[in-house]
Amino acid sequence: MPKAIGIKPEDWRFCVAPMMQYTDRHYRYLARRLSVHARLYTEMVVASALVRGDARHLLAFDTFERPVALQLGGSDPRELALAARMGEDFGYAEINLNVGCPSDRVQAGRFGACLIAEPGLVAECVATMSDAVQIPVTVKTRLGVDTLDSQPHLESLVSQVAAAGCAVLILHARKALLNFSPRANREIPPLQYERVYAIKQAFPALPVVINGGIQSLAECSRHLAEVEGVMLGRAAYADLDLLARVDEVLFKAAPKPFSEAGLIEGLGDYVERRVAEGVPLRHIARHWAGLRQGRPGARAWRHWLGTHLTRDGSGAAPFIAEAARLLRALEGSPEGEQTPALRAS
Numbered sequence: 001m002p003k004a005i006g007i008k009p010e011d012w013r014f015c016v017a018p019m020m021q022y023t024d025r026h027y028r029y030l031a032r033r034l035s036v037h038a039r040l041y042t043e044m045v046v047a048s049a050l051v052r053g054d055a056r057h058l059l060a061f062d063t064f065e066r067p068v069a070l071q072l073g074g075s076d077p078r079e080l081a082l083a084a085r086m087g088e089d090f091g092y093a094e095i096n097l098n099v100g101c102p103s104d105r106v107q108a109g110r111f112g113a114c115l116i117a118e119p120g121l122v123a124e125c126v127a128t129m130s131d132a133v134q135i136p137v138t139v140k141t142r143l144g145v146d147t148l149d150s151q152p153h154l155e156s157l158v159s160q161v162a163a164a165g166c167a168v169l170i171l172h173a174r175k176a177l178l179n180f181s182p183r184a185n186r187e188i189p190p191l192q193y194e195r196v197y198a199i200k201q202a203f204p205a206l207p208v209v210i211n212g213g214i215q216s217l218a219e220c221s222r223h224l225a226e227v228e229g230v231m232l233g234r235a236a237y238a239d240l241d242l243l244a245r246v247d248e249v250l251f252k253a254a255p256k257p258f259s260e261a262g263l264i265e266g267l268g269d270y271v272e273r274r275v276a277e278g279v280p281l282r283h284i285a286r287h288w289a290g291l292r293q294g295r296p297g298a299r300a301w302r303h304w305l306g307t308h309l310t311r312d313g314s315g316a317a318p319f320i321a322e323a324a325r326l327l328r329a330l331e332g333s334p335e336g337e338q339t340p341a342l343r344a345s
């Protein structure tokens with residue numbers, strides 16, 4: 001049965017996009033300290049890897065990160081349903097199906113963006129997953145693939161997945177080009193926000209989240225006049241200050257004083273716990289590069305982080321104390337600097 005009935009579309013008002021090698025559990029823990037309301041997505045997990053591999057390792061997350069959506073890749077309905085059930089049992093809040101990734105690896109596995117050409121199969125996957133779990137099943141896709149990118153084709157895909165039980169549609173406002181790299185696919189196909197708005201108008205009952213190229217909270221507010229939610233990837237990752245303002249600007253939460261040094265000190269217990277489990281410190285702290293983005297001292301901070309990340313031997317506590325000391329000094333620094341946006345790999 002569709003889970004759309006009973007969901008609260010405001011839960012998708014601001015989402016941080018799934019990003020391989022970026023939105024891992026350590027990033028999500030940090031992101032949750034910055035925003036109570038943001039909806040966080042895992043990196044894509046391939047359903048077959050989950051079903052046949054080390055599910056405990058692939059699914060592990062800290063309850064503090066909740067709500068977290070698990071993004072799955074795959075096109076075998078039975079395998080996806082099993083993987084979705086595992087995600088639900090682990091405590092994820094949503095299962096999202098990736099119908100937009102254009103990498104060679106996913107094309108060989110017949111999932112991701114190439115599924116845009118197979119709406120019937122996507123609908124079957126959604127229906128089977130939806131039957132297997134109580135939590136919402138959602139779809140993240142693009143406007144089209146290669147020459148198959150007309151609005152009627154997109155409408156047909158959306159109508160079939162909605163009928164199959166898709167609770168929320170996340171639309172990256174570009175088509176996918178299968179002969180280009182994933183990186184090129186995030187820049188070359190033009191953004192067409194108006195086509196996402198048109199889908200919202202054609203499917204008024206289906207909550208729609210718009211994604212692609214959104215850089216600021218002011219832009220988010222403009223999109224939110226048209227659709228239920230916005231999803232930011234690179235900007236949310238690269239600019240932690242933007243994430244720190246989401247609750248106040250988009251959810252009307254009371255303003256909270258924000259100190260980057262205080263944030264890092266507050267992560268101390270988490271870092272110590274993970275390091276005690278054998279996680280290298282650099283796997284956690286590499287996500288802190290987005291602190292001071294576009295503000296005085298950004299370069300000095302990134303330089304310090306870059307040179308100290310490799311020194312795992314010194315221990316978590318001294319690393320955190322030193323990082324906090326530097327950030328506190330930079331918070332009062334007069335040096336002005338603008339930094340480029342994240343160049344994703």
Ligand SMILES: Cc1cc2nc3c(=O)[nH]c(=O)nc-3n(C[C@H](O)[C@H](O)[C@H](O)COP(=O)(O)O)c2cc1C
Pocket residue numbers: 017018019020021022043044071098100101140172186211212213214231232233234235344345
């Ligand atoms: C490094 C990187 C990894 C990504 N990995 C995934 C992924 O695992 N699943 C997915 O659906 N999209 C993935 N994406 C695409 C993002 O979710 C998002 O759709 C895209 O970056 C456009 O949003 P943005 O302009 O706000 O970054 C990735 C993007 C980047 C930059």
